[in-house]
Amino acid sequence: MAEEVVVKKTRPPLDPNSAKFKLGQIAAKAYSDAMEAKARGEKVGWISSNFPVEIPETLGIHVCYPENQAAGIAARGGGARLCEVAEADGYSNDICAYARISLAYAKIKDAPEQNMPQPDFVLCCNNICNCMIKWYENLAKDLNIPFIMLDIPFNPDNEVSDEQVAYVKGQFLAAIKQLEEITGKKWSDERFKEVMENSCRTSRAWLDATAQAKYTPSPFNGFDLLNHMAVMVTARGKVEAAEAMETLAREYKENHANGKSTFRGEEKHRIMFEGIACWPWLRVTATGLRDRGINMVTTIYADAFGFIYDDFDSMIRAYCRVPNSINLETSRDKRIKLCKDNNVEGLLVHVNRSCKLWSGFMNEMSRQIGEACDIPVTSFDGDQADPRNFSEAQYDTRVQGLTEIMETRKEAKA
Amino acid sequence: MVSFGIDIGSTTSKCILLRDGQEIIGSSLVVGGIGTDGPRKAVQQVFEAAGISPDEASVSAVTGYGRSSWKDADFQVSELTCHAMGGRFIFPELRTLIDIGGQDAKAIALDKSGMMKNFLMNDKCAAGTGRFLDVMATILQVSVNELGTLALTAQEHASISSTCTVFAESEVISQLASGADRTAVMAGICDSVATRTATLAKRVGIVEPVCISGGVARNAGVRAALEKALGVKLLYSELSQHFGALGAAVYAYRKSGAKSE
Numbered sequence: 224m225a226e227e228v229v230v231k232k233t234r235p236p237l238d239p240n241s242a243k244f245k246l247g248q249i250a251a252k253a254y255s256d257a258m259e260a261k262a263r264g265e266k267v268g269w270i271s272s273n274f275p276v277e278i279p280e281t282l283g284i285h286v287c288y289p290e291n292q293a294a295g296i297a298a299r300g301g302g303a304r305l306c307e308v309a310e311a312d313g314y315s316n317d318i319c320a321y322a323r324i325s326l327a328y329a330k331i332k333d334a335p336e337q338n339m340p341q342p343d344f345v346l347c348c349n350n351i352c353n354c355m356i357k358w359y360e361n362l363a364k365d366l367n368i369p370f371i372m373l374d375i376p377f378n379p380d381n382e383v384s385d386e387q388v389a390y391v392k393g394q395f396l397a398a399i400k401q402l403e404e405i406t407g408k409k410w411s412d413e414r415f416k417e418v419m420e421n422s423c424r425t426s427r428a429w430l431d432a433t434a435q436a437k438y439t440p441s442p443f444n445g446f447d448l449l450n451h452m453a454v455m456v457t458a459r460g461k462v463e464a465a466e467a468m469e470t471l472a473r474e475y476k477e478n479h480a481n482g483k484s485t486f487r488g489e490e491k492h493r494i495m496f497e498g499i500a501c502w503p504w505l506r507v508t509a510t511g512l513r514d515r516g517i518n519m520v521t522t523i524y525a526d527a528f529g530f531i532y533d534d535f536d537s538m539i540r541a542y543c544r545v546p547n548s549i550n551l552e553t554s555r556d557k558r559i560k561l562c563k564d565n566n567v568e569g570l571l572v573h574v575n576r577s578c579k580l581w582s583g584f585m586n587e588m589s590r591q592i593g594e595a596c597d598i599p600v601t602s603f604d605g606d607q608a609d610p611r612n613f614s615e616a617q618y619d620t621r622v623q624g625l626t627e628i629m630e631t632r633k634e635a636k637a
Numbered sequence: 638m639v640s641f642g643i644d645i646g647s648t649t650s651k652c653i654l655l656r657d658g659q660e661i662i663g664s665s666l667v668v669g670g671i672g673t674d675g676p677r678k679a680v681q682q683v684f685e686a687a688g689i690s691p692d693e694a695s696v697s698a699v700t701g702y703g704r705s706s707w708k709d710a711d712f713q714v715s716e717l718t719c720h721a722m723g724g725r726f727i728f729p730e731l732r733t734l735i736d737i738g739g740q741d742a743k744a745i746a747l748d749k750s751g752m753m754k755n756f757l758m759n760d761k762c763a764a765g766t767g768r769f770l771d772v773m774a775t776i777l778q779v780s781v782n783e784l785g786t787l788a789l790t791a792q793e794h795a796s797i798s799s800t801c802t803v804f805a806e807s808e809v810i811s812q813l814a815s816g817a818d819r820t821a822v823m824a825g826i827c828d829s830v831a832t833r834t835a836t837l838a839k840r841v842g843i844v845e846p847v848c849i850s851g852g853v854a855r856n857a858g859v860r861a862a863l864e865k866a867l868g869v870k871l872l873y874s875e876l877s878q879h880f881g882a883l884g885a886a887v888y889a890y891r892k893s894g895a896k897s898e
Contacts, residue, residue, distance in 0.1 A: 574760065586840065599754065604761040614761055616702055617741070624717035624756055631752050 242451075242471035249463055250453045253287070254339050260285040261340035266406045269325075269362065271355050272456050273545050274348035274373060277422060277538060278399060280460035281415040282408045286346065287339040288457050289325035296324055297502040297608035299336035306609050320577040320608035322358040329362050344368050344405050346398070350375035350548040352580045369405055371398050375543055379550050383543040391539050418460040419538065425459040426530045428468035433525035435475040436565045440490035442478030445519035446509050447485055449500045455528040491516030492629045495562050497523065497589065498573030498581060503610035504618075511619055512571075515626045521565045526557050547580055555588050555595075562596045568629050571622065572602035576612040599628040640893065641683075641694035642885025643676065644716065645703030648739035648767065649852060650675040651882040652683035654694060658890035663687030664879055670739070671703030698889035700881050702740070712885075712892055719884030721745050721753040724848050726887055727874045732844040735834060735863070735871075736880070737853035739767040742834050744841040757841045763802045765833030767853045772802055773826045776809055777819065781856060788823040788858030795825035805829065823858065831862035838867060848872035850880040 237244040261267050270279065270286040279286045296302060302320060308327035310316050316323075328334055332341060345368065347359035356372065363370035373394045378387065399410050429451075435442050451471065458464040478484055494512070496519040501508050512519060527546045532538045546554060562570070572589050574582045585602070593600040601621045606612035640658065644651040648670045654663035665682035669675025684691050699710035700719040707713075716736075724734040725747065734745045742759040763769055767781070774781045795817050799805040805826075812822050830853065838847075847869050853859055854877035864871050876883065 590840075593755070601756065601758075612761065617758070617761060619705070620702070620715055620717070620741075621758060623715040624753075627715055627718045628753055628755070635750075635752065 240470075242467055242474050245463070245467035245470060246451050246454050249458050249461070249467060250291075253457050254337070257285040257287050257340050258338075266343040267340050268344045268346050269342040269359075270346040271348050271351065271359065273351040273542065274346045275395065275538065275542055276457065276460050277415065277418050278395070278402065279346070280418045282399070282402055282406065282410060283414075284402060284406055284408060287342070289328075290321050291453055291456060292328070292334075292337050292339055293321040293324040293608050294500070294502045295337035296328075296334050297610070298505055300503070301334055301336040302503050302608045303610050305331075305334060306611075316609070316611075318577075319352070319354045319358070320606055322354055324608055325358065326361060326365070329365055342366065342368060344371060344402075346371050346373075346402075348373040348375060348542070350542060350545050352547060352578070354580075369401065371401050373398060375548060377548050378543060381550070381553060383540045387543055388536055388539050391543060392536065395535075395539060415535070419532070419534075421462050421465050422460045423531050423533070424465040425455070425461075425468050426528060428465060428472050429455055429459075430525070430529045430531075432468060432472035432475050433521065434564070435472070435479060436493075436520040436525075438479050439493070439566055440484055441486060441493065441518055441520045441565075442475045442484050444484070444486035444513075445496065445521060446505075448522060448524055449505075452524050452528060455524075459528065459530065486513070486518045488513060489516050490518045492568050492626065493518055493520045493566055494569040494571050494625070495519070495521050495558065495565070495567045496571050496573070497558070497585065498575050499578060499607040501573055501575075501605040501613060502608055504605065504613050504615070507615055508605075508618065511622050515622065517569075517622070517626065519571070520567065521561045523554075523558060523561070525561060551584055551588055554584075555591050558588070558592050559595050562592065562598065567596065567598060568632070569598050569625050570596075570600040571625060572600065574602045574604050576604065576606045577608060599625055599632075601625045638696075638890070638893065639687075639689065639694045640886045640890035641691075641697040641710075642719070642882040642887070642889060643680065643697070643699050643701075643707065643710065644719065644879070644881030644885060645676045645699065645701040645707055646670045646716075646739055646852075646881070647702050649878070650679035650701075650703075651879050652679045653879055653882040653886045654683055654687045654689070655883070655886040655890060658887060661876075661883070662689075664876070664882070666878060670701070671706060676703065676707060696889040696893040698885040698892070700885045710885075710889075712889055714885060714888050716881045716884075717743060717745060717756050718753055719881045719888060720850050721747055721751070721884065722887045723876075723880030723882070723884030724850055725751040726883055727876060727880070728846055728848050728872050730846050731848055731872070733838065733841070733847040734880075735838050735847065735849045736851040737766060737830070737834055737849070737859070738851040739771075742766055742837060742851075742853075744834070744838040746841045746844065755841060757837045759833075759837065762800070764800045764805070765830050765837075767851070769802050769805070769830060770826070770853060770856065770859070772806055773809060776806060776813075777823065779823075784823050785827060785856030785858035785860075787820050788827045789861060791818070791820040791824035793818070793821050793824075794828055795821040797822075797825040797829040800829075800833065824862070827856070827858035827862040828866075830859050831866045834863060835866035843867060843869060845869055846872055848874070848877070850877045852878050854878060
């Protein structure tokens with residue numbers, strides 16, 4: 224009997240000048256830099272995703288993002304294990320899975336999927352959700368470390384008022400003072416100016432890159448954005464991030480000029496994906512689309528990280544207008560614009576059990592988007608990090624149904 | 638030309654044979670869905686019923702949760718499209734279809750031409766599905782169909798407030814233990830399925846004519862409760878449980894040109 228030879232496919236090494244390589248390096252370096260800083264005896268923090276990164280970046284403080292860590296752990300198969308640790312400590316499985324994973328990690332202090340240093344303080348901002356407050360309060364209490372909180376309330380109005388800016392600005396200044404006291408590092412207006420310029424430059428490049436989906440076929444697979452946005456969250460104030468994002472935009476433009484795309488296969492349909500990625504089932508959700516020729520050409524993330532501002536106050540205004548802190552009409556209109564700008568033919572909504580805030584208003588918002596754009600809408604149940612809240616068969620049926628509607632519409636038009 | 642449609646569901650397998658896209662010449666329904674020999678038996682039975690050999694079916698389509706496991710069909714289609722096509726075949730003016738199967742419920746909106754334009758499905762929960770009724774019928778020691786028929790005789794309706802199947806099971810047991818009238822509890826169970834499904838239907842938008850399909854369509858108690866919850870007359874056909882297979886046969890017929898190309 225002949226011996227079976229298993230040939231394992233190996234991926235060719237990435238070009239070190241490519242955006243993918245550069246962005247991967249920046250994301251990995253954020254963790255290793257924080258580890259090294261901790262080893263040197265510097266104070267490091269944990270930070271929520273929409274806390275103004277400009278503050279720690281200007282102060283030269285290393286921070287880690289529990290949301291990114293939880294997503295990484297979930298994508299690599301560790302979500303259920305850590306969720307169960309938190310649940311055994313009494314946390315309900317109805318609360319955010321990122322929170323459960325993070326609280327579990329603070330307790331067991333090891334996750335081979337993605338480790339990061341333990342914090343000396345936590346930086347929390349509730350402009351993304353209010354679960355964040357109790358999550359970070361508990362981290363601070365469990366670890367007996369300072370809790371720095373920025374309260375950016377949900378804004379029911381269409382604009383950010385001067386009063387809201389003043390309310391938030393007082394907190395920004397207090398947070399800077401607290402951080403100076405904790406870390407011994409000093410705020411520099413000159414350094415802030417550099418960070419602000421980097422952040423705006425990175426954001427402009429991100430918007431430029433994501434806008435290339437206006438072309439049909441799109442020069443990129445929208446799932447790329449889910450990976451690249453890690454840098455937008457954690458490192459947009461760094462000059463390396465600006466350069467890498469500019470490389471990304473350039474590559475997408477070259478792809479379009481050369482008739483290429485990072486989307487494998489023929490792009491038969493174009494959809495918008497709404498909600499946080501279903502990280503534990505990323506491959507299944509992505510493959511279910513790709514196998515049907517569906518490219519997810521845009522998400523609200525394309526707009527969400529467009530932090531363009533020119534001074535301290537306008538930075539505050541930008542943080543008062545992040546997606547989960549604005550009213551339904553403004554949120555809807557941003558998505559309608561993305562759908563129209565990118566010739567979207569269908570909307571796929573992730574009803575994310577972890578995120579009551581985001582999912583709660585989606586029934587109504589997606590109905591309005593569907594009507595305004597005249598596109599079919601479907602949703603599936605899942606979770607950003609807890610793999611137990613997803614059914615592959617249910618996902619598949621919904622995506623196939625959406626595909627069939629898009630196909631029938633095209634046939635009718637033809 | 639004979640087209641063949643098979644719907645492999647979670648609890649049953651259904652087949653339809655269609656001549657020239659117009660005449661149903663055979664149907665079968667076997668208890669046993671995905672992962673059982675139900676599909677094979679259903680295929681055997683439908684060809685026996687029609688008195689033709691499998692070779693005489695020139696084109697075929699498969700649908701249902703077991704669709705990806707059935708490799709013998711020319712086309713694989715979602716049950717959403719198939720139920721819409723099957724419903725429209727029986728009721729040519731149909732605009733809204735409510736399907737309640739063994740493990741899911743769906744509401745499908747059709748445009749004037751019969752094209753599916755949108756749909757909604759239940760979330761990841763057994764409440765409002767055939768499985769919910771199975772569990773309740775077991776507690777009450779009646780068949781699912783008896784549960785529906787007896788519910789129609791109820792003088793009053795008990796309130797089953799839990800939306801979770803397991804909690805509702807406890808609630809039903811408690812009510813029975815407290816001496817509640819069995820038919821009232823049965824009516825409450827039908828109301829529970831109906832109100833859950835009605836929310837889906839209302840969200841997708843009710844446009845008449847409206848029909849009901851799937852195994853639960855056979856339950857007269859649920860049909861009556863759903864009509865009350867929606868305030869519309871529900872069209873019902875004895876073939877309602879076969880709409881998926883029928884739609885698959887219709888789809889296969891319409892796509893037969895594509896197969897021969």
